[in-house]
Amino acid sequence: MLAYIIRRLLILPIIIFGVTILIFGMMSFLDPGQRASLYVQAIPKGAGELDEIIEKYGLNDPIYVQYFRWLNGLLHGDLGFSRIGRAPVLDTIKRYIPASFELALWSSVPLIWVGIQLGVISALHHNKAIDQIMRVFAIVGWSFPTFVFGLLVLMIFYAKLDWFPAGRLSEWANQVVLSDEFTRYTGMNTLDAVLNLRLDIFWDAMRHLILPVITLSYVSWALILRVTRSSMLEVLRADYVTTARSKGLKEGVVIDKHAKPNALIPVATVSGIVMIMLMSGVVITETVFNYRGLGWWIASSAANLDVISVLGFSLFYAVLVVCGNLVVDVIYAYLDPRVRLE
Secondary structure, three states, rough: OOHHHHHHHHHHHHHHHHHHHHHHHHHOOOOHHHHHHHHHHHOOOOOOOHHHHHHHOOOOOOOOHHHHHHHHHHHOOOOOOOOOEEEEHHHHHHHHHHHHHHHHHHHHHHHHHHHHHHHHHHHHHHOHHHHHHHHHHHHHHHOOOOOHHHHHHHHHHHHHHOOOOOOOOHHHHHHHHHOOOOOOOOOOOOOOOOOOOOHHHHHHHHHHHHHHHHHHHHHHHHHHHHHHHHHHHHHHOOOHHHHHHHHHOOOOHHHHHHHHHHHHHHHHHHHHHHHHHHHHHHHHHHHHOOOOOOOHHHHHHOOOHHHHHHHHHHHHHHHHHHHHHHHHHHHHHHOHHHHHHH
């Protein structure tokens, strides 16, 4: 197992290096004048003429020289300046990531657990009414565009019924959070509220999270349900399950001890991928619900042609996906020794 992890870790820097080339290559398609205009918009303080900026930042240098200069800045945490965030890109990411992580965390916990349980129930009642209902919900969830579902949920539960608010906090709660009497330990409102013993803030934050969580988790929940159902049906037909039943074991023991552990191996892999997908889903979800996180920031940056912010976020997200896939591979290798032998 250790040798497998080491092999995967050795490949990781090569992949990230390739990602940096790809990201920088996107920028190199712009001519020096266009890139200089981005610097004019991005630099926090005044800039001179375009020719001076081209000379100052070496935008006429050979591409490989510009790349290694950019890579050197990258290694020192310099991703450029965000006009929308009004701060360096890295600082802006640090500012908004707690909100997105909080949203993804609250979405993933019920998403994975509920999806697995419903998938098992659907498989155990194969072709019965409950199975048909589950399959319909899963197909609808998987085929429904996230932004359409989000707008539908917002229209019904916010605009029509006024059950849940949009945004991240109510005005009164936001004033408390920003005051000196409230300590921001993590930047995640629900966790910080508990640590500050402010259950009123916790409840307000949860009310703002409910609609985004439902929107973000529905599509992924449908995927986990379908994978769990298919895997469970395959395992239930296996010889060792038939043998366990023929020995007189109770059905609950057969399911919990023999069928379910083996059926959940592919589900574990899909769950890891779904966690990565959630971070991309926040872009649409946060925009729909005006939830101020990474997704809201990058959508605003793209709408305002803040290319430096978009490229910085693209690199951050690419590294996140690569590292997430590494974790998924390690978990899968732990659950299935055949992967390590390959």
